[in-house]
Amino acid sequence: MSETTSLSPQSVDPSEPTFWTQPISERAAAFDLLRQQPGLPFFSEPEAGELPVGPGFYAVTRFRDIVEASKRPALFCSGRGATSIIDVPAEFREFYGSMIELDDPRHARMRRIVSRAFTPAVTKRLEQHVEEVAADIVSAVIDRGECDFVTEVAAQLPLRVICEMMGVPQTAWPFVLDRTNIILGAGDPEYIPSEDMIFGELIRAGQELADLVAELGTDRAAKERHDVVSDLVNAEIDGERLTPEELASFFILLVTAGSETTRNAIAWGLHWLTEHPDQRAIWEADFEAVAPTAVDEIVRLASPVIQMRRTATCDVVLGGQQLHDGDKVVLYYWAANRDGVVFTDPHRFDVRRADNRHLGFGAPGPHFCLGAHLARREITVMFRELFQRVPDIEASSQPVRLRSDFINGVKHLDCRFTPGGNARD
Numbered sequence: 001m002s003e004t005t006s007l008s009p010q011s012v013d014p015s016e017p018t019f020w021t022q023p024i025s026e027r028a029a030a031f032d033l034l035r036q037q038p039g040l041p042f043f044s045e046p047e048a049g050e051l052p053v054g055p056g057f058y059a060v061t062r063f064r065d066i067v068e069a070s071k072r073p074a075l076f077c078s079g080r081g082a083t084s085i086i087d088v089p090a091e092f093r094e095f096y097g098s099m100i101e102l103d104d105p106r107h108a109r110m111r112r113i114v115s116r117a118f119t120p121a122v123t124k125r126l127e128q129h130v131e132e133v134a135a136d137i138v139s140a141v142i143d144r145g146e147c148d149f150v151t152e153v154a155a156q157l158p159l160r161v162i163c164e165m166m167g168v169p170q171t172a173w174p175f176v177l178d179r180t181n182i183i184l185g186a187g188d189p190e191y192i193p194s195e196d197m198i199f200g201e202l203i204r205a206g207q208e209l210a211d212l213v214a215e216l217g218t219d220r221a222a223k224e225r226h227d228v229v230s231d232l233v234n235a236e237i238d239g240e241r242l243t244p245e246e247l248a249s250f251f252i253l254l255v256t257a258g259s260e261t262t263r264n265a266i267a268w269g270l271h272w273l274t275e276h277p278d279q280r281a282i283w284e285a286d287f288e289a290v291a292p293t294a295v296d297e298i299v300r301l302a303s304p305v306i307q308m309r310r311t312a313t314c315d316v317v318l319g320g321q322q323l324h325d326g327d328k329v330v331l332y333y334w335a336a337n338r339d340g341v342v343f344t345d346p347h348r349f350d351v352r353r354a355d356n357r358h359l360g361f362g363a364p365g366p367h368f369c370l371g372a373h374l375a376r377r378e379i380t381v382m383f384r385e386l387f388q389r390v391p392d393i394e395a396s397s398q399p400v401r402l403r404s405d406f407i408n409g410v411k412h413l414d415c416r417f418t419p420g421g422n423a424r425d
Contacts, residue, residue, distance in 0.1 A: 031335035070363030076310035145419035167227030210248035300358035
């Protein structure tokens, strides 16, 4: 980590956009400092166009405090806002947040229905398919010797897997990726050039994805097919079905959150394996044995979802801080995954790290990621394919990071390898 001698509690402010453009080492040092402060540090909210400025929020950076809040959803709710620190209209939250923005009993109902997308039978059916998709992706770049690893490799795997499992036609895949980038990269000028355009572009991108899945749903309602949209449209559990609006919001959640987690974990993974050749050698020497711990270590350090918001529903104490009804608390998973109380030498990349109880898929509780198993599978399969077929692949540039306080994203990462590599058996 770099020297940060001028860092003080007063100089750390995660509500400032510039905080998230600092070097990763400085961000890590800042969160280390916040974890040492008593109680929960409080910050003002940033301005957001025409929306009123909110009352501020408490930053939760310690592992144990995030786990405690996550296990007590009745006291720390999601329904008042989970994906945005700033208060946005309720219909906007539900459209983009789906289950993430709901509390029980609505959350439990929707999760019960959409869990059909992740049944053991569906997951098993996908496992072999993930290998086929990864092989196709590597084959498409193997003769070139270089590529943008994010756009041509890391982003392609989860995009294709999710689109195919949902029955999205191949011609629409670039469209889905583009709209996904807009929704999750709203604060980055590469995706939305002007702050004045953000809400309009978000609404447009979301509506276009909703229209796409609505067409699929209408088709599957008339004739069942072997895909998840068909399962969801025609499923009836305890007399309940997804409404068209719920199907749309779930689809948006799946193609954004599902794609983004795996994409960024794979991208950060190549970066760290390049930066730490000793760890790469350990993994390559016994890929299958080391893969489970290596993948979880990548997810821990990547922490693709930086934070989620919760709102206190009554007077309650968290982390030694007295909170009141309506107080906002922001759970910084990225910080908790570097908490030295839980992780030995927390800033070190260790592919054999044991007892890795990271929060990369969220904390324990009702909102833990439904697709965690699939994400782990995708990351494992992609690195197996890369090690076998382009064994000398390495990052040839530093990651071009997404400007966001929500997604720890990598937009671009140049890579190089010997053209031709090894042929697929």
